[in-house]
Amino acid sequence: DGGITQSPKYLFRKEGQNVTLSCEQNLNHDAMYWYRQDPGQGLRLIYYSQIVNDFQKGDIAEGYSVSREKKESFPLTVTSAQKNPTAFYLCASTYADTQYFGPGTRLTVL
Amino acid sequence: RKEVEQDPGPFNVPEGATVAFNCTYSNSASQSFFWYRQDCRKEPKLLMSVYSSGNEDGRFTAQLNRASQYISLLIRDSKLSDSATYLCVVNRDSNYQLIWGAGTKLIIKP
Numbered sequence: 001d002g003g004i005t006q007s008p009k010y011l012f013r014k015e016g017q018n019v020t021l022s023c024e025q026n027l028n029h030d031a032m033y034w035y036r037q038d039p040g041q042g043l044r045l046i047y048y049s050q051i052v053n054d055f056q057k058g059d060i061a062e063g064y065s066v067s068r069e070k071k072e073s074f075p076l077t078v079t080s081a082q083k084n085p086t087a088f089y090l091c092a093s094t095y096a097d098t099q100y101f102g103p104g105t106r107l108t109v110l
Numbered sequence: 111r112k113e114v115e116q117d118p119g120p121f122n123v124p125e126g127a128t129v130a131f132n133c134t135y136s137n138s139a140s141q142s143f144f145w146y147r148q149d150c151r152k153e154p155k156l157l158m159s160v161y162s163s164g165n166e167d168g169r170f171t172a173q174l175n176r177a178s179q180y181i182s183l184l185i186r187d188s189k190l191s192d193s194a195t196y197l198c199v200v201n202r203d204s205n206y207q208l209i210w211g212a213g214t215k216l217i218i219k220p
Contacts, residue, residue: 042210090153101153
């Protein structure tokens, strides 16, 4: 089955720790995205990548980092510099104007 | 002013009724418009794209009003399974960047 997988589904971390969220797709899509969703708010773009080895900051990139070494993979690292990291993180890829999402990772900072 | 604005609701509607909600956008240069559906604690999924001439998909009708910069979604003969949050999405300066509304929550009651 083609799709986007994200792991883990739930993640807990202590303040001051970096954590990496996984995103893998086997849809052969070039463009991939990371969004953050907070209660009562729309999805906000963190980073996006249109092609391997290239990525651009979105609206809220501070405190996050990404890499795109392979077409299939677009991991997101939440660093200790992110002041309020507790949120629902969604990874997506795009084909023909449609965004396809993974199931998301819920990150909670303790 | 937010780039994409939606009434958060909730809209409480009896089963079988017709319900409509709007979304306004601020960027007059936007060219792509979408409605996504998001179930509680799940990822968003494309419901329908919105075309200039308006379009229909079964019980769902989407309209675009460029002069007033809003899009609308009409749901006829509503079903219990229509209960969800409906997200309005508009492209920014390219289709690589989408702006997401905070969503309108719809609750269909038996």
